[in-house]
Amino acid sequence: MAMMNGMDYGMADRTPAGGFRVAIYCRLSKDDDLQGESASIANQRDMLEKYCKRQGWEVVSVYQDDGYTGLNMERPDLKRMLKAVERRQVNLVITKDLSRLEENKIPCPTWWNRNRGLRNVRTKWEKKDPVNGQFMWDFSVIKELLMNPVYTGAIASQKAHYKFKIGTIGDKKSEEWIVVEGQHEAIIDRESFNIVQKKLKSRQRPGKSGEISLFAGLVKCGECGKALCIRTTHEKFPKRIYSCKTYNAFGKTHCTQHRVEYDTLYALVLNKIRECAKMVLVDGEAVAGKLSGTCEAEQKGQKEALERSLAKAEERINILEKMVLRLYEGIAAGRINEQNFNLMLEKTQKEQKELQAKISEGKKKLADEIQLVNNARQWITAIQEYADIAELDAAILNKLVKEIVVHEEIDSDKTRHISIEIHFNLKPIPEVEQVRK
Numbered sequence: 388m389a390m391m392n393g394m395d396y397g398m399a400d401r402t403p404a405g406g407f408r409v410a411i412y413c414r415l416s417k418d419d420d421l422q423g424e425s426a427s428i429a430n431q432r433d434m435l436e437k438y439c440k441r442q443g444w445e446v447v448s449v450y451q452d453d454g455y456t457g458l459n460m461e462r463p464d465l466k467r468m469l470k471a472v473e474r475r476q477v478n479l480v481i482t483k484d485l486s487r488l489e490e491n492k493i494p495c496p497t498w499w500n501r502n503r504g505l506r507n508v509r510t511k512w513e514k515k516d517p518v519n520g521q522f523m524w525d526f527s528v529i530k531e532l533l534m535n536p537v538y539t540g541a542i543a544s545q546k547a548h549y550k551f552k553i554g555t556i557g558d559k560k561s562e563e564w565i566v567v568e569g570q571h572e573a574i575i576d577r578e579s580f581n582i583v584q585k586k587l588k589s590r591q592r593p594g595k596s597g598e599i600s601l602f603a604g605l606v607k608c609g610e611c612g613k614a615l616c617i618r619t620t621h622e623k624f625p626k627r628i629y630s631c632k633t634y635n636a637f638g639k640t641h642c643t644q645h646r647v648e649y650d651t652l653y654a655l656v657l658n659k660i661r662e663c664a665k666m667v668l669v670d671g672e673a674v675a676g677k678l679s680g681t682c683e684a685e686q687k688g689q690k691e692a693l694e695r696s697l698a699k700a701e702e703r704i705n706i707l708e709k710m711v712l713r714l715y716e717g718i719a720a721g722r723i724n725e726q727n728f729n730l731m732l733e734k735t736q737k738e739q740k741e742l743q744a745k746i747s748e749g750k751k752k753l754a755d756e757i758q759l760v761n762n763a764r765q766w767i768t769a770i771q772e773y774a775d776i777a778e779l780d781a782a783i784l785n786k787l788v789k790e791i792v793v794h795e796e797i798d799s800d801k802t803r804h805i806s807i808e809i810h811f812n813l814k815p816i817p818e819v820e821q822v823r824k
Contacts, residue, residue, distance in 0.1 A: 407444040410468050410477040411435045413451040428453050431483050439481065447477050460494060494521045496528060533587060534561055539580045540573035541566050578765070582812055586785055601781060602652065602791065608633065609794035609808070611642045617649060626650075629793070645795045647805060651822060652791070657779050659809055659818050660787060664774035671767050697749045700742045707739050766813035787811055 413431040428451050439446050448471065450464035460466070471477050498513070498521040500506045512523035536543050545565045548557045561584075586604065606615040608631040615629040627649035633642040714732055717723040723731075769787065776783065792808040805822040 407442075407479045408447045408477045409439050409444045409479045409481055410447055410471060411439070411449045412465070412468055412480060412482045413449070413453075414455060414457060414462070414465075414482075415453050416456055435481055435483065444479070447471070493524075495524050530587060533583050536564075536566055536580065538573065538575040539568075539577050540571055541568045542570045543567075578762070578813065582785075582789075585789075600649075601779060601784065602629070602649075602656075605784065605788055606647075606652070606791045606793060608642060608645050609792045609806075610645075613642075615645060615647070615793060631793075643795050643797060643803075645793045645805070646803075647793055647807070647822065652807070653779060655807060655820055655822070656784075656788070656791070656809060657776070659820065660770070660773050660779075660783075661776065663811075663818070664770050664772070667767050667771040668774055671771065693749050693752060697746055697753075700746050700749070704739060704742050704746075707735050707742075710735055711739075762813040766811060769813060770811070792817075 411432060413428050413435070415427045432449055432451065436446060436449075448468075450468040452462040452464045455462040455465075468477075468480065472480065495510060495512075497506070497508060497510050501508065510520065510523065510525065512525075513520035516523075543564045543566045545563070546559055548559060600617045602617075604614070606629055607613070608615060611631065611633045613632040616632050616635060617627055617629050620626045620628060629645075629647045629649065629652065631642050631645040634644045711732065714723070714728055714735070718725065718728045773783065773787070789810040789812045792810065794806045794808070796804045798804070807820050807822060808817040809820070810817045
């Protein structure tokens with residue numbers, strides 16, 4: 388879909404075979420006081436027709452709903468246009484901006500399927516509110532969209548358990564899907580998709596107030612690996628604190644408390660984001676070079692050793708392939724008996740399999756090391772816009788922070804020492820802060 392407000396041209400930069408057959412859509416809200424065909428509609432149509440002419444696109448039809456709200460789909464010309472799209476009479480819809488089509492409300496899949504005659508059911512939201520319920524999307528539907536790798540250019544199959552003569556009997560875990568990468572153009576990069584999958588898997592339970600903590604799913608114990616849970620203390624002046632889940636359940640014999648006050652953690656993370664962003668704004672190239680250089684310096688020796696190991700493994704596989712060939716020649720010529728042939732063949736094939744697994748793992752490690760350096764530069768781009776943020780929200784944290792790891796050491800005199808690692812998405816080196824006790 389093309390838009391004229393400069394935001395997005397969708398498929399407009401990829402001309403299909405046979406060229407574009409354009410539908411122009413114009414709308415003016417019924418709240419406007421103008422009478423007859425309003426000047427706004429005329430202006431919209433004139434601007435869009437001129438634009439299509441400059442692009443050399445064929446305008447098949449102009450659809451206009453004058454005096455209709457964008458809060459619902461009950462508009463005659465919009466319905467006519469959607470029918471034309473379904474009949475493939477047009478392959479591009481162009482409008483001044485998205486608000487002309489709808490005022491930031493998208494009907495749920497159940498509504499669309501019902502209007503196409505595919506199913507005759509209503510969601511619980513539609514039953515409660517027939518007018519606005521159609522725009523309520525259930526979390527399970529949104530989660531299914533977020534987990535679908537098709538948006539990264541891949542195709543996934545075998546997503547459900549199927550039994551002969553019965554049909555689908557349940558969904559498979561995403562790890563069990565068969566996913567083929569690179570089947571079409573991606574609209575979401577793989578790194579962002581992977582970050583979303585990790586966020587979906589983190590357990591985020593609401594507290595007694597029904598609200599989910601800002602840091603839910605992010606804070607982990609550096610010793611046992613469990614989550615740090617938020618609770619309110621029973622002091623004279625109650626405080627919200629995070630403490631280790633293992634400690635809460637089993638006591639100090641299994642782990643220590645790892646206590647961090649919510650306000651302390653909030654201030655630390657906010658200040659660290661500002662600090663990193665300001666450093667990038669001062670000299671982004673120097674920061675990127677430092678991060679990349681650190682990674683390369685630490686990994687250079689390992690990388691060279693890994694490359695030598697891969698070369699030796701590939702050389703050994705070539706030798707084993709020749710050995711297998713000689714084994715077959717030997718048994719065919721009667722130089723070795725069948726028992727020895729089977730023993731030697733089994734031993735050779737086992738070594739081949741182990742070497743192939745080693746090579747596959749080694750190549751993945753090399754690719755990961757290259758990705759680390761690329762991620763460092765991507766992090767520079769992501770962080771720099773937050774130099775002056777006044778407060779944190781879930782969107783910022785999910786975009787920037789991978790996890791927050793809390794470590795605790797207790798001296799012989801019972802003095803507690805807390806250190807906090809902030810692991811940013813894409814940034815290969817964590818930020819470490821000490822919390823005074």
